[in-house]
Amino acid sequence: MTEIGNTGAAVVDRADGRPDGEEWAENYEQLPGGAGVSLIFESTTKEGVGPRLHKHPYPETFIIRRGSATFVVDTEEVVGHAGQIIVVPAETPHKFRTGPDGYEAVHIHENPTFETVWLE
Template sequence: MNSRAEGATIVADSDIRIASGRSRRFEGAEHEADISYFFVENQPGEGPGLHWHPYSETWVVLEGTARITVGGETFTAHAGDTATGPAYVPHCFVNAGTGMLRLMGIHASATIIQTFLSED
């Protein structure tokens, strides 16, 4: 449930949880915000397939290890690291560690627009 205090909006975790999973999807336009994000909690080996957005994306690794691919480049990011990907460039990430990956995927858009390159 959303609540307002002094012009701020508080969005409950349960209101943005994706189905019965661990991850959350925040669409800024629904809450008078100019950005959107995914809060991801992935087990080892889990991650989204290759996709792109018509805006840049920034990833903040909160816990664990992510293997991130942007275009033709793949790199490893650890807890505390921040990585970015430009608009229209295909990208993906996967939990490359042995424990939980917690990551924020911040979208430079009030709505999340993504095009997957395959159905994997």
């Protein structure tokens, strides 16, 4: 992390030091500047990858940049693809599995730390 002057703003670099956004899979909590969110950067070329059923006490937003994933949100199934945003409300059980062309997305947790209740 690099602070920008005395503004409280900061630049957070990739942990692996790469200067690009390719194959970037990383979790971020307690972001500087009082951001109030946690982030998951997910990038894979594998099909069938994803977390088991879980929920959070806050909303989670998925910004899908490449590929697709089949989401189960409560009892509904939806295929999300590049160019879409999926918002899962607080306390709603959800999971996903990546599609045949992989998946790249930013997951935004509306909380400074991850709070997850695993349901399976």
